[in-house]
Amino acid sequence: MSVQQQITTYWDDRAPAYDAAQHRPGRDAEADLWADVWSSALPADPVDVLDLGTGSGHAAIAVSRLGHRVTGLDLSTEMVRLARRRAGGMANPPRFVVGDAADPDLPGTFDVLVSRYLLWTLREPEAAVRRWQRLLRPGGRLAMVDSAWFPGGLPGAEGPFGAAYDDRVRRVLPLAEAGSIEPTADLLRDSGLVDVEVTPLHALLELDRETGAAPGHEPRLQHLLTARLPG
Template identity: 55%
Template sequence: MSVQEKINDYWTGRAPDYDAYQQRPDRLAADQEAWSRIWAEALPAAPLDVLDVGTGSGQVAMVLAGLGHRVTGIDLSEGMLDQARRHAAAVANGPVIQYGDAVAPDFPAASFDAVTSRYLMWTLREPQEAVANWARLLRPGGTIAVVDSTWFPDGLDNASENFTEHYDPQVQAVLPLAAASSIDQTVAVLQQAGLSKVNVTPLTSIYELDQRYGVAPNHEHQMQYLVTGTV
C-alpha cells in the first residue's frame, strides 16, 4: 500500500464520524456564519471559479458555493467523497465533487480564480510542489487560501488521536508539515512557491466557537489560521 493509499484509507474510515461532527446541530448555524464570513473576506467577490483541494466532506466547497462561487471539490478518499457528494446533491448550484489528487490536480492551466483548502496542509505530501501546481491553475491575480493549524507539534506518535495504523513512519516521512510547530512553516511553503502578498490571519471567531462548544475529540483548543497569497 502506498503512502497516499494509507492516508486515503484513514480518512475513508473517519468520514462518517468526521462529517457528523461537522454537521453538529448545536453548532451548525454558528459555524456556517463564521466560515462564510472568513471565506468571503479571503477571496474576491463572487462569482469566481474555485478549486477546493482535499475537500473532504465538502464543508468548504458548500460554503463557497453558498457565497455564489462556481466550485469544484477534489479528494482521494472515497469515503469523504461520498459525504461531499451527498451534501452537494442536496442544494441547487452545489459544488461539483470529483476524485482528484490535491498535489497534482488534473486541470488545464489558468482554469481557476482561486484555490482553497482547509485542514489539508498538515497531511499533504510534497506541499511545496502542490502549491506550485495550484499556482499554475490560477489566472493572473488569482488567490490561494488555506486554513490550518499546528495540530501536532509534538509529532503524530504523541498525538491523542490514534494514527498508528495509517500514519506510520513511512507516511510521516513525506509529510513535512505534520509536526509543524509554527504556522510560519506553512507561510514559507506559499512564499517558496512564488506567491506574493502572503498574509496570515488568526481565526479568532473559530477559536471563540471552540471555546463555547468544545473541540473535536482528541484535539486541543488552539488557534487556527488563514494563510493567503496571490499569483
C-alpha cells in the same frame, strides 16, 4: 501500498465519523463564521474556485453558498460520496470529483484555490504548491485554513490514526508536526507566491472553547493563509 494510498485508506474509513464531527450539534454560529472567513478572502463577484482536499465538502459548500462556481477534489471516494450527499438540493451545488490534491489533474484553470485542513497532511508540499500554480489564472489567489495541530508531535503508533500516519508517512509530511503556522506561510512565500498574509481566526477558537473542539482534538488557533500568483 504507497504513502498516499495509506493516507487515503485511513480517510475512507474515517469519513462517516469525520463528517459527523464537522456537523456536530450546538454549533449554530459556525456557518456564519465560515461564511465570514471565505468571503473575506474571495472576490465579491462569482469566480471559479477549486477546493483541494475537499473531504466531505465543508469548504466547498460554504463557498458555493457565497455564489461562486466550485469544484471540490479529494482522493477519498467515501469523502466525495458524503460531500455529494451534503450538497444535495442546493441551488448552486459544488461539483465533486475524485482526484489527488497534491497533484491535481484537471482541465482548465481557476481564479481561486481554497483548502480547509489540508496543508498539514499534504505530502511533499513544496512540489504540490508548485503544481497548484499551474491551475491558477494570472493574478489568481490561494485562500487556505489550517493550524499547527500537532506541535508536540503526531500521536504514537497505537490506534488507526497512528498506524496510518507511521514513520514512513511522516517523512513526507513536513508540516504535520510544525510548531506554528509560520513554516506553512514560508512554504507559500518560497514557492514564488506573493502577498502572503496570515490571519488568526480568533472567533473560531472561541467557538471551539465554548462548544468543544472536534473529538480527539484540543481547541487550537486556526489561521487563514492567503497568497496571490503574480501576473
